[in-house]
Structures are given as structure tokens and as C-alpha cells.
Amino acid sequence: xxHQALFRRSFAGKRVLITGGLGFIGSNLARELVRLGAKVxxxxxxxxxYGGSRHNLKGIAAKVRxxxxxxxxxxxxxGFVRGQDFLFNLAGQxxxxxxxxxxxxxxxxxxxxxxxxxxxxxxxxxxxxxxFASTRQIYGRPDYLPVDExxxxxxxxxxxxxxxxGEEYHLLYSEVHGVRSTVLxxxxxxGPRMRVRDARQTFLGVWIKQVLSGExxxxxxxxxxxxxxxxxxxxxxxxxxAAKRAAVGAVYNLGGTERITLLDLADLVVAAAGGxxxxxxxxxxxxxxxxxxxxxxxxxxxxxxxGWCPQCGIEESVERTVEFFRAELPxxxxxx
Amino acid sequence: xxHQALFRRSFAGKRVLITGGLGFIGSNLARELVRLGAKVxxxxxxxxxYGGSRHNLKGIAAKVRxxxxxxxxxxxxxGFVRGQDFLFNLAGQxxxxxxxxxxxxxxxxxxxxxxxxxxxxxxxxxxxxxxFASTRQIYGRPDYLPVDExxxxxxxxxxxxxxxxGEEYHLLYSEVHGVRSTVLxxxxxxGPRMRVRDARQTFLGVWIKQVLSGExxxxxxxxxxxxxxxxxxxxxxxxxxAAKRAAVGAVYNLGGTERITLLDLADLVVAAAGGxxxxxxxxxxxxxxxxxxxxxxxxxxxxxxxGWCPQCGIEESVERTVEFFRAELPxxxxxx
Numbered sequence: 001x002x003h004q005a006l007f008r009r010s011f012a013g014k015r016v017l018i019t020g021g022l023g024f025i026g027s028n029l030a031r032e033l034v035r036l037g038a039k040v041x042x043x044x045x046x047x048x049x050y051g052g053s054r055h056n057l058k059g060i061a062a063k064v065r066x067x068x069x070x071x072x073x074x075x076x077x078x079g080f081v082r083g084q085d086f087l088f089n090l091a092g093q094x095x096x097x098x099x100x101x102x103x104x105x106x107x108x109x110x111x112x113x114x115x116x117x118x119x120x121x122x123x124x125x126x127x128x129x130x131x132f133a134s135t136r137q138i139y140g141r142p143d144y145l146p147v148d149e150x151x152x153x154x155x156x157x158x159x160x161x162x163x164x165x166g167e168e169y170h171l172l173y174s175e176v177h178g179v180r181s182t183v184l185x186x187x188x189x190x191g192p193r194m195r196v197r198d199a200r201q202t203f204l205g206v207w208i209k210q211v212l213s214g215e216x217x218x219x220x221x222x223x224x225x226x227x228x229x230x231x232x233x234x235x236x237x238x239x240x241x242a243a244k245r246a247a248v249g250a251v252y253n254l255g256g257t258e259r260i261t262l263l264d265l266a267d268l269v270v271a272a273a274g275g276x277x278x279x280x281x282x283x284x285x286x287x288x289x290x291x292x293x294x295x296x297x298x299x300x301x302x303x304x305x306x307g308w309c310p311q312c313g314i315e316e317s318v319e320r321t322v323e324f325f326r327a328e329l330p331x332x333x334x335x336x
Numbered sequence: 337x338x339h340q341a342l343f344r345r346s347f348a349g350k351r352v353l354i355t356g357g358l359g360f361i362g363s364n365l366a367r368e369l370v371r372l373g374a375k376v377x378x379x380x381x382x383x384x385x386y387g388g389s390r391h392n393l394k395g396i397a398a399k400v401r402x403x404x405x406x407x408x409x410x411x412x413x414x415g416f417v418r419g420q421d422f423l424f425n426l427a428g429q430x431x432x433x434x435x436x437x438x439x440x441x442x443x444x445x446x447x448x449x450x451x452x453x454x455x456x457x458x459x460x461x462x463x464x465x466x467x468f469a470s471t472r473q474i475y476g477r478p479d480y481l482p483v484d485e486x487x488x489x490x491x492x493x494x495x496x497x498x499x500x501x502g503e504e505y506h507l508l509y510s511e512v513h514g515v516r517s518t519v520l521x522x523x524x525x526x527g528p529r530m531r532v533r534d535a536r537q538t539f540l541g542v543w544i545k546q547v548l549s550g551e552x553x554x555x556x557x558x559x560x561x562x563x564x565x566x567x568x569x570x571x572x573x574x575x576x577x578a579a580k581r582a583a584v585g586a587v588y589n590l591g592g593t594e595r596i597t598l599l600d601l602a603d604l605v606v607a608a609a610g611g612x613x614x615x616x617x618x619x620x621x622x623x624x625x626x627x628x629x630x631x632x633x634x635x636x637x638x639x640x641x642x643g644w645c646p647q648c649g650i651e652e653s654v655e656r657t658v659e660f661f662r663a664e665l666p667x668x669x670x671x672x
């Protein structure tokens with residue numbers, strides 16, 4: 001693996017806090033940091049509708065400290081950030097639909113709690129190094145493809161608006177208060193430990209659940225293009241962003257090795273599962289309103305600036321993910 | 337005055353809610369709406385550090401209904417928005433410095449309360465027509481001048497980030513939920529009833545207070561260019577935005593008749609006051625960090641789309657404002 005010497009030097013023996021660390025990307029990041037010798041503390045609220053699951057720590061549970069706590073609980077935040085060398089800030093509400101039906105909860109988590117976390121850093125640990133998980137959702141419907149970081153920011157749902165504020169707070173605290181932060185704008189991420197119970201994290205989770213349960217899944221539309229980051233590649237990006245000085249104050253898109261239409265992706269899922277069926281459906285009206293159409297990222301900036309290079313193509317990503325859930329699915333169908 | 341027939345047709349007998357209606361722009365808007373025959377209700381929290389003052393209703397107090405209430409009090413909002421034809425949504429925290437020292441209060445008012453107001457409209461009065469007072473602060477430091485609406489949005493303080501979220505919520509609710517809204521991005525606004533006790537609304541208020549009190553005022557820097565909207569012209573823009581169908585879902589910059597450096601503006605203040613002194617000072621370090629440098633707006637869009645045309649030049653704006661406060665200053669030095 002690339003960058004191993006840098007990562008060992010940067011993280012071995014270091015104290016690392018991961019918010020949302022029982023979630024999909026957070027837990028994969030925690031596993032890698034444990035492997036690198038970091039002292040990992042996880043903060044996760046284990047909200048049933050979100051991505052956290054204790055099962056995600058299988059095999060490393062004894063090596064990390066877990067606080068079941070909510071980032072909205074601002075009084076507890078100073079105690080969590082004090083003494084940490086790094087903060088990987090991944091706690092968030094990710095469902096676009098939930099953000100429209102319950103916008104204030106999305107605001108509390110994706111805006112206010114982010115400001116509270118940064119205030120805690122500013123007041124109690126201004127030397128901490130922060131990486132924030134943002135989203136391509138803040139671009140809204142693309143004016144052009146691939147979408148680079150200069151693309152206008154025009155979110156089409158409450159989640160996108162609040163995540164935009166969340167990343168702006170990080171950049172501001174980095175610039176004005178010296179709380180060094182990097183923002184990663186994630187696209188669809190795929191891999192072991194993703195949420196498959198429903199579509200709150202990504203539609204792909206539901207597809208995999210259905211196909212492995214022997215049920216047909218639904219493809220809405222199908223001609224939309226998307227790109228996908230394999231979770232191990234996303235983890236590499238988080239580590240690079242934290243380890244490299246050049247990343248301070250920067251915003252980077254994450255993309256993938258290739259783009260693909262949803263129909264072609266559905267075929268890959270069926271192939272990886274060794275069989276299965278899907279139905280093509282029209283987009284439901286309430287989702288159409290907040291759909292962004294085609295999207296794929298121009299991620300040259302992080303490749304050039306930090307040497308990030310995603311390794312896992314889409315076919316292999318789907319295969320590995322399906323393989324993981326073939327064994328683990330039962331653990332991911334019920335609550336944490 | 338232009339547009340009078342349109343305004344009478346649009347507002348006479350109509351029910352109009354103004355949040356922040358005891359403030360500078362809100363109260364001037366209320367006065368004009370009363371003159372046009374509208375049934376005006378004002379919502380204002382009369383927070384001492386903000387712009388509201390009962391004295392701003394002098395002469396029309398009997399003709400408007402005033403609720404001293406806070407937009408953060410979400411339970412009361414449905415009762416206020418129900419039955420209204422128009423909502424001029426001007427309640428806000430305006431101080432850039434306060435937003436940096438107390439970011440969560442800025443967030444509660446400029447983000448969360450805005451979402452609560454829009455939720456109240458969506459659930460209890462989706463047919464209401466809304467105009468939201470945003471700010472040029474969301475652009476941050478200009479890449480080019482004059483700044484048009486396509487300029488990248490890169491706020492340099494917490495206030496700018498939260499106001500950006502506030503306007504995005506309005507555009508989203510207009511687009512997705514049919515709560516028809518227009519966003520006006522205001523530049524410095526000047527005129528009778530502005531806050532002069534301190535610089536929380538604009539530095540110009542303090543200048544006027546000082547010069548009329550026979551004390552020297554401070555000009556920080558001095559070479560920065562700015563534009564100014566006279567409050568009567570700003571009021572015209574709010575009325576046009578509410579009255580014209582073309583404005584639904586739109587964002588417009590407000591500018592002024594001309595740009596001016598702060599030093600030239602200081603000379604105008606001294607001339608209008610019939611004498612006075614000022615000292616040129618270096619920018620204080622904590623303000624420099626969030627200063628945006630030169631700014632003036634490209635406001636051709638609202639001129640072309642709505643026929644807005646500011647009438648009052650900067651010299652006359654300063655003269656009228658100084659004239660107002662020459663008589664009224666004592667009422668504006670203490671709390672509401």
C-alpha cells in the first residue's frame with residue numbers, strides 16, 4: 001500500500017478521535033488507524049436510523065475506546081477533544097429525504113453540532129488537526145461534468161445546505177482561529193460495513209441487501225451516471241488529508257476510478273451476487289425534486305496535491321462489498 | 337415615486353408580517369406599507385444589541401400591530417404566519433464580530449429560526465409570499481468587482497456562513513415546497529432609524545453618532561471602496577420583490593448609485609454635519625481577519641428584471657441621515 005511510511009510516522013502512538021466512528025467510513029478508518037498503531041477514540045450516538053453499528057468494530061473492539069454520545073450534546077465535547085492529536089469528523093445525518101421531512105434535526109447535527117465541535121477545539125485544543133467529511137450534495141445539479149471544486153454551490157435539499165455550512169465553519173476556523181482543517185467532499189462510497197438496511201446512506205446498500213436476500217431490487221431511472229469511491233480508498237484520502245501539511249485549509253473532491261450508469265451498476269451487483277433480479281422504475285415525485293441527475297467528480301486536485309490515487313475499480317468494489325455482506329448480512333439487518 | 341400603482345394594487349388591504357419590523361430597514365418598510373394601506377404586523381424581539389427600537393414607529397404606532405417575540409421561539413411562529421399575505425423576513429443578527437465571539441447565537445437566529453419560519457409557512461400558510469433580507473457578506477473577499485450574483489460564495493465569518501444557509505433555505509422552500517420566496521443581498525444600507533449606538537449594523541452609524549456628539553470618529557483603513565443603498569431605495573426593492581411574479585425564486589444584489597472610498601465618505605459625513613473631525617486608524621487585527629476589502633455590487637439584474645432604480649445618491653443619503661439624527665439622536669442612544 002502507498003504512503004505507509006508517512007502514515008506510520010503520522011499516526012503511530014497518536015491520539016485520534018473519530019466522530020461517527022461506528023459508522024461505515026468511520027469504522028473502516030478506525031480499523032486502519034488501529035493497524036497503524038494509533039490510540040483511537042470513537043464518538044458515536046448509535047442512532048438507529050444512522051450508520052453506526054457495534055458490529056463494525058468486530059476484531060478491534062478491544063483496541064479502541066468507544067463513547068456512546070451525541071455530538072449535539074455540546075457540554076461533553078470539550079472532554080472528548082481535549083488531548084487529541086487528530087479529529088476525523090464524520091458524524092452526520094446523511095439522508096436527503098429525512099432532511100426534507102425533519103429539517104431541524106438535520107440542522108442540529110450537520111450545522112449546530114459542527115459549530116460546537118469547532119468551538120470545543122478552538123477553546124480546548126486549538127492545535128488539533130481536523131478532517132471533515134463533506135459531500136458532493138452541496139453542488140446540487142451539476143452545470144458541467146466532471147464537477148471540480150470551483151463548481152457553484154447550489155444544494156437542492158436541506159442536507160446539502162447544512163453540510164455546506166458545516167464545511168464552511170471548518171474552513172473558517174482553520175483560516176481565522178488556526179484550528180487546522182481539511183474538507184473532503186465525498187461522492188457515493190461503497191464497501192464493507194455500509195448501511196444496507198435502507199437507502200439512508202446510499203441506494204446501493206438496499207440493492208445489496210435485496211439481492212442477497214433473494215429479492216428483486218428497484219432501479220430508479222437508471223441512465224444517471226455516478227462515480228463510486230471504494231471505502232479503503234476513501235480511508236486513504238482521510239489519512240493523507242490529516243498527514244499532509246499542504247491539505248490545511250483545503251477542499252478536495254473524492255471521485256473514483258471510473259463512472260458508471262446505475263443500470264450498469266445494477267448488472268454488476270447481480271453478477272457479483274451470482275444471480276438476482278431488478279426492476280426499472282420511474283423516479284418517485286418527492287425524490288425527483290431533490291435529485292441531482294448525473295454526477296461525477298473531477299478529483300485531480302487531491303491526486304495532484306496529496307498523491308491520492310484510488311486503487312479499487314467499480315467492479316472489484318462491488319464484488320468485495322457483496323462478498324462481505326454475504327457472510328455478514330444478518331448482523332446488519334437489525335439495530336446496533 | 338415610481339411603481340406606486342403596482343404597490344397600491346399589491347399591498348392595499350393586504351396582511352403583511354415583518355420580522356425585525358422595529359429595526360432599521362424593517363421599520364422604514366413598515367412605514368411605507370402603512371402609507372400604502374397594508375395591514376402591518378411586526379414581530380421583533382427588541383434585543384438591546386440589535387436594531388429594534390419602538391421609537392422607529394413614531395407617527396405610525398397606532399396603525400401597526402407589534403408582537404414583541406423572538407423568531408427563535410418556534411412554537412409561536414405558526415400563529416404569526418397564519419393568514420398573512422406577505423412575509424418580509426428581516427429579523428437577523430447582523431454583527432460580524434458578535435458572530436465570531438458567539439457563533440451559536442448567530443446560528444440560532446440566522447439559521448435555525450429561518451428554517452423554523454419556513455417550516456411554519458410550509459405547514460400553516462404555504463401560499464404566503466416571502467422576501468428575505470440576505471447580505472453581500474456571503475461573497476466574502478471579492479474575486480472581481482463589481483460583484484454579481486454569480487460570484488463564488490465564500491463567506492469569511494460565521495455570520496456570512498449562516499446568512500448563506502438562511503437564503504438557501506428560502507430558495508429551497510420556494511423551489512421544492514412552493515413557498516414563493518425572493519432573496520435580496522443587501523450592501524451597506526443608510527438612512528433614518530439606522531442603529532447608531534455602535535457598529536453592530538454598520539460603522540457609519542457610529543460615525544454619525546460621534547460627529548453629532550462633537551466627538552472625532554475613527555476611519556479604519558480608508559481606501560476601501562463601498563457602495564451604499566439609501567433606505568427608501570432598499571424599501572422599494574423589498575416591495576418590488578414581493579409584488580412581481582418574476583422575482584419568485586430569484587436572488588438579487590442591491591447596490592447604490594455610486595461607489596465611494598471610506599475616506600471620501602468620512603468627508604461627506606463631516607460636511608453634512610457642518611463640521612467635525614476623524615482619525616485614520618489601522619485596521620484592528622481581529623477585524624482584519626474577517627474584513628472583505630473592496631466591495632461594490634453589480635445590481636443590473638434587479639434593475640432589469642424588476643425595474644428597480646435607486647434614486648438617492650450617496651451625498652444626499654448622508655445629508656438626509658445626518659439631518660434625521662440631528663433631531664432624533666437622543667432617542668437612539670439608549671435602549672429601546
